[in-house]
Amino acid sequence: RIVYPNILENTVQREMLGRGDADIAWDLSAAQLDALKHEPRFYVMQTPDLAMQYLGMDVKNVPAFGKAEVRRAVKYAIDYDGIIGDLLNGNGAPLQGVIPKGLFGYEPTLWFKHDPARAKSLLAEAGFGSGFTAELLTGTGSAAGGISSGDLAAKVKNDLGAVGITINVRQVAQSELLKAYRGQQSQMVMLSWFVDYPDPDDFAKPFGDYTQKSLAWRLQYYNDPLVKLVGQAAEMQNTPERGAIYKRVNETMAQDGPFAILYQPVLSLGVSKRIQNLLFDPVNFIDFLSLTKQ
Structure with a gap:
């Protein structure tokens, strides 16, 4: 028998795990996971999530971001290792392309x-x-990987401030953020993007093809040669030719695009050692047929 309660608050999940009322906790914070690694009754299982946390720059609303050199300057200003090592406690992995590992x-x-x-x-x-x-x-909640959006924004603010870019952080409800972003009314945004279907097209089109009226369009980044590449790749099987096109897409987005990819979050489970043979991945999640409980 599998009981799958919908417990949204991670502190409650952690308490249930500690009492033995739960065997697996999902959505624990980076700090909670770090502490759990030092407790003998538990272990932490991790796999790269098919997602990313990104910083977006509107190329029309801020004249500076209209220049590729400035967009690259932002990317050089960010302390990626500090974000992953200090804020995430290792609960994330380096990523700078627009297709996750x-x-x-x-x-x-x-x-x-x-x-x-x-x-x-x-x-x-x-x-x-x-x-x-x-x-x-x-936003006012958590960023990908279980850290506070406010803490991550403060880190980005400090990193950019060190090179002369003054950032005014405004934390708002997700609905207000998305209204401004989707209406092309933002200057910079910090958000995450998660997989909908496990194909690179699910990332390449939103980030690279403005005609989809998704992420690139929201930042007013109109790159027609990139749109053509993304469209070509979408029609292909996973061949070396498709791989070569996505390599060009990733390189173009890195050097010219309006997105600074901050990291790829790691999907982490806090698990009681009573649970063995646990297999999971970000698409199918837990394979309940394989696991056993002592």
Whole structure:
């Protein structure tokens, strides 16, 4: 018999796990998972989620973001290792392409590292050596990977501030954020994107094809050659030719696109050691036929 209660509050999940009222907890925070790793009665099982946390820059509403050099400067300004190691406690993995690890077309290249000097040089090259100001919209809840959206936004604000970009963070309800974003009224946004169906097209089209009126359109990023590439790949099987196109898509988005991919979250379960032979993945989740309980 499998009992699958809908417990939304992660503190309640953690308490139930500790009392033995639950054997598996999903959606624990990064701090809770880190603490659980040091308790002998439990273990943490992890796999890369088919998702990403990203920073979006509107290329029309903020004139600076209309220049690719500025968009790259933002990407060099971010301390990715600090986000993954310090904020997420390892509950995330590096990702800078627009297709997550676990899907065909994933690109492992990390084009950007934390390099404030390079970021300042690019800003000066673009004519923004004295910096500029932008508003960052983020939600009031958790970001992907179980950390506070506010804490992540504060980290991004500090990183960009160090190179002369002043960020005014505004935390709003998700409905208000999405209304502004979908209406092309935002300056910067910080959001996550999760898989709907396990094919790279589920990421390449929203991020690269503005004609879909999804993420690229919301940031007013209109790149017709990229749209053509994404469309070609969508019609193909998973062949080397398709892989080569997605490599070009990933590289174009990294060097020119309005998205700074912050990390790929790790899907984590807090598990009682009474549970053995646990198998799970981000699409099918838990294979209940394989697991056993002592």
